[in-house]
Amino acid sequence: xxxxxxxxxSNDHEWVKFEGDTAIIGISDFAxxxxxxxxxxxxxxxxxxxxxxxVFGDIESVKTVSDMSxxxxxxxxxxxxxxxxxxxxxxxxxxGAWIIKVENVTEQSDLMDADxxxxxxxxx
Amino acid sequence: MxxxxxxxxxxxxxAAGATMVDFGGWDMPIQYPAGIVAEHLFTRSACGLFDxxxxxxxxxxxxxxxxxxxxxxxxxxxALTLNRAQYCMIPNERGxxxxxxxxxxxxxxxxxxxxxxxxxxxDLKHLLPIAEKFDVTIRDISDEYAAIAVQGPLSRKLLEExxxxxxxxxxxxNACGTVMLEGHEARLSTTGYTGEPIGYExxxxxxxxxxLWKRLGEMGAKPAGLGARDTLRLxxxxxxxxxxxxxxxxxxxIPIFAVPLAKFAVSFLDSKGDFVGKAPLQKQFETYxxxxxxxxxxxxxxxxxxxxxxxxxxxxxxxxxxxxxxGKEVGWITSGTMIPYYDFEEEFSxxxxxxxxxxxxxxxxxxxxxxxxxxxxxxxxxxAVIPASHMNGRTPPYARPIVWKEEK
Numbered sequence: 001x002x003x004x005x006x007x008x009x010s011n012d013h014e015w016v017k018f019e020g021d022t023a024i025i026g027i028s029d030f031a032x033x034x035x036x037x038x039x040x041x042x043x044x045x046x047x048x049x050x051x052x053x054x055v056f057g058d059i060e061s062v063k064t065v066s067d068m069s070x071x072x073x074x075x076x077x078x079x080x081x082x083x084x085x086x087x088x089x090x091x092x093x094x095x096g097a098w099i100i101k102v103e104n105v106t107e108q109s110d111l112m113d114a115d116x117x118x119x120x121x122x123x124x
Numbered sequence: 125m126x127x128x129x130x131x132x133x134x135x136x137x138x139a140a141g142a143t144m145v146d147f148g149g150w151d152m153p154i155q156y157p158a159g160i161v162a163e164h165l166f167t168r169s170a171c172g173l174f175d176x177x178x179x180x181x182x183x184x185x186x187x188x189x190x191x192x193x194x195x196x197x198x199x200x201x202x203a204l205t206l207n208r209a210q211y212c213m214i215p216n217e218r219g220x221x222x223x224x225x226x227x228x229x230x231x232x233x234x235x236x237x238x239x240x241x242x243x244x245x246x247d248l249k250h251l252l253p254i255a256e257k258f259d260v261t262i263r264d265i266s267d268e269y270a271a272i273a274v275q276g277p278l279s280r281k282l283l284e285e286x287x288x289x290x291x292x293x294x295x296x297x298n299a300c301g302t303v304m305l306e307g308h309e310a311r312l313s314t315t316g317y318t319g320e321p322i323g324y325e326x327x328x329x330x331x332x333x334x335x336l337w338k339r340l341g342e343m344g345a346k347p348a349g350l351g352a353r354d355t356l357r358l359x360x361x362x363x364x365x366x367x368x369x370x371x372x373x374x375x376x377x378i379p380i381f382a383v384p385l386a387k388f389a390v391s392f393l394d395s396k397g398d399f400v401g402k403a404p405l406q407k408q409f410e411t412y413x414x415x416x417x418x419x420x421x422x423x424x425x426x427x428x429x430x431x432x433x434x435x436x437x438x439x440x441x442x443x444x445x446x447x448x449x450x451g452k453e454v455g456w457i458t459s460g461t462m463i464p465y466y467d468f469e470e471e472f473s474x475x476x477x478x479x480x481x482x483x484x485x486x487x488x489x490x491x492x493x494x495x496x497x498x499x500x501x502x503x504x505x506x507x508a509v510i511p512a513s514h515m516n517g518r519t520p521p522y523a524r525p526i527v528w529k530e531e532k
Binding site: 036037039040042058060062063065088091 | 143154155159160161162351355438439440442461462463464479481502
């Protein structure tokens, strides 16, 4: 299980990377592994508002569908449209395949550091 | 909670890193590290190995075995000759399915009936009282034999190599044979649940099956789990008991003739005589024949049919989702997901992989091939179409996907 130290994690298995004012969001290695082959993603649009803890899209594997919840509140400034045609990138490179970038972050969910998240995954 | 049952290949699955799940009381591999998509595609392009040892295997013996099976199954058992197999239903008195099954004649004096794992106990409870009226015995040999499905364009070549280069069976569907694979006795048939034009199901003694699994792995075949088994059967529109056969999600019985494969499984020949559910099935068949001719005046016996369905809009259809036509509810998806395929024109090629959301649906009978419908996908109505089928499996060595394309 790959859990990069420099990232923060939500209890919905999203990762967040804070770069200045921007929060970059994706799904964790644990999430992609539990889902299995990811075959579809429903992305939000640039300019959409997201709210911490609320659903901003969904992601589907062959076996199941899963909501993606935003770990922060703010405005979506970029969407990784590449994933629409190649959702399998989320399996191949979960920390490279970011999903959305959010700016004007006003609030965030309780996020875990890598060690806490690793312990959290072990319990799951 | 009772302990999950294990097939003889259990340790092989663990060694290969499989994700194991409870499947009808069996601890079975849902997928291996390669994943469902890769396992599905590898079966279409090369050769997938499936552990199907969990399936129920019943040996039917005795002087009245033909008469018994003619009465207890829907097919014409008399037409089954040595080294042939046939698809059949185990009908109930109402013309519904207790189970679907495959009947094999590997030996002159006995039949092998292979039933769904999760239905075996129910099937036995249904069949044994019928068998009491005949001079037959039904023996459950599931624990003595293992079964491996070897499916895909390379399957024949690999198995023939193990057979000293010799032909395994007659080169047609539903053929069977008993051969020695490098000194190990194997009974095999050109059957399967993947829709592959070339594929085998191999029955062997437990110890021999472990050998075959490893040997075929060394030769380049790759294991595929229940996940890929489901996407492969769905792409070839084969019914799965509990989804397209048995009872629907309202608890109502699905008439056998509501399922497209039924016409191959049911025989009303005079020589077959009476059988369980014959009268209601005959009525269903009359209705079915009228429907096929475009007459929908009386569809009371087959109010709904199992049809292929293909999502036109972006999204994924899944079992249980409601289907609408012209704003009116017309049924629901029985099985559905996103399924990968090789996108090629004339010549088979693995260069381009695409995917589509397809499935099977149980729809009001007036809904016809070519119709557009809508599926409620998590609160959104998405457009879908009823195609003739999803795949052509009669094009050896490679199955050809039939991809629905909107006319421009």
